[in-house]
Amino acid sequence: MTLSPIKPPPRPRPAALLDLTPDWLQWVADNRLWDCAPASMLATMVAAGQDPATSEAAIAQIEQDPVYLSARRHQQMLRKLESVCANLQQVWQSDPAYGVIEKRRGVSRDEFVGRYVRGCRPVVLQGVADDWPAMRRWSPADLRERFGHLAVDVQVGRNADALFEQNKEKLRQRMTVAEFVDLVVNGGATNDHYLTANDEMLRRPEFMPLLADIGSMPPTCDRSLLHTAASFWFGPAGTRTPLHHDTLMLFHTQIVGRKRWRLVSPLQTPLLYNRMGVYSPVDLDAPDHARYPLLRQARVLETVLEPGDTLFLPLGWWHQVSSLALSMSFSYTNFDADVPNEFSYVNPSIGNW
Template sequence: MPLTPIQPAPRPRPAALFELTPDWLQWVAENRLWDCAPATMVDTMVNAGQPPELAAAAVAQMDTDPVFIAARRHQQMLRKLESVCANLQNVWQQAPGYAVVERRSGVSRDEMLTRYVHGCRPVVLTDVAHDWPALRRWSPADLRARFGHLDVDVQVGRNQDALFEQHKASLRQRMKLAAFVDLVLEGGATNDHYLTANDEMLRRPEFMPLLQDIGRMPPLCDPALLHTAASFWFGPAGTRTPLHHDTLMLFHTQVTGRKRWRFVSPLQTPLLYNRMHVYSPIDLDAPDFNRYPRLRDVTVLETVLEPGDTLFLPLGWWHQVTALEMSMSFSYTNFAADVPNQFDYVNPTIGNW
């Protein structure tokens, strides 16, 4: 006959926790999970108007709450996973030249696949785009002459929103491409306006002539799929793409101007406070170690893409991009069928707290 499962002994919730509002209860639990100092937590609660006795009791009793104990158990499993990532990262970093983004020419298909795709390493290919007509043709004047009468969706007002990339849909504004060209030329260095991949203009037949300006593809790419997997970027010096990771691999060719790319290994994701989708709140150009202390252990790689350079961005690598000059660039994900490029991520939706 089946055995009757042993029921756990009842464990009542400590009294002080019942007196907290749900927001305060969550705040205490989250800060204890971050291992914040109890005395500092009590001071914060008192300064916010909580009675000193209640604050002290609630912080002290949280560690005995049954729900919190369950959270601590799951946290142990998460920390094991974090330690696995950290140990693998330490092995990666022992490789000669790890901290330098290689600049290569003449990379074969087999080496591209083995060393950079399977090896998950970023690399700059210096010889892929040397024959592209785009390098000789693309300019603000060329865009205005060929496509200025066409509408494009651009992001405007980015300087007014610290989360401009997450809120890109609300910053979308439609205008003639000629008007945007004038805005870029007359507005100087700024992050306030940018024509990004989100416009998807290269999916429209009227912009197909731009694809005729693309020449030889990198190893692993299928040229026949380019029209389904290409994106165009155009903006002034000063445009920024905040720290994030993509959900697939890509190539990115710089056509005019220069862009600085900064990278962080996907194995260091636990150090980047990734609480919302694929974004990190950290600015690698102005790191706040007081607010984000785990950032001190992050290794940042950096490279500057010159016109004609093609970057391979491997899966999951965090990156932050800044245009050093007025810039046009072209990204593409038209990998051949034998190089799978679809991956699933379970992204957090916590938001920044």
């Protein structure tokens, strides 16, 4: 049997590249892959204490490095996928009604599945919660009276951590429901403390009376699965959920207070600098276009949920949520439709890049 010859190894890297530490070598490659201007890169390296001649040579030589050239090939395939997303987004946005999140009553199951679930289109359903006892009962005082003695895990200290959602496990603090109600009612508007879905209190039998306060559900929901697929949210005005996407579709019903939702199409993911998990570092309330210039191209949709409104969040839609008043809300994922609601994402783990 004749074996094919092994391909020779690539030529050694030039001295200028070898003179750089691995961190600086990666920095040079990253910035050239971002198509940063060599002159700007050189100025940054020299200002950081790097040797000017070595830096200039390394920036020039990286263009011939075989590992860098391989990265450029993969970048071409990535940019093709990005262009596919951008072209499909253009088609979506050609609908004159694209920029408005519809508010609908009495949507049939067939229309809901076809237009909103398979059409991947957000919508606010009105009237869903009209018969919910929660709409008449839920309040901070009621929560304190019925469940005040029970302990829950809340997020505390969010204001001191810019990555409060990513670091939510570090911010857990155990307290009674009564203690948290008092903190919310007396603490004023703030993002510093929030009882979120992360606590999973509705999986505990002692909180089942809250589920008894839920009445009719959207036509694609299986009530028998509610106890495994529901979350409770409670916090003061000023609480924020940073820009992110969920890994499945869900409903979110506002019970007390108002929340502003800002949403961006999943097809515009390449514009949102998604470098860690399902999160974006972009703040849609205070966009930093100098640091995140691609954000200028993103089309942001907005709606405010009033008490009784139910938002359907389609698959992959980015969203950033702010409470405009003391808020109690309820989210659920107990889908009963001929559509999957379990999906896999290959999420990045790059971090602050």
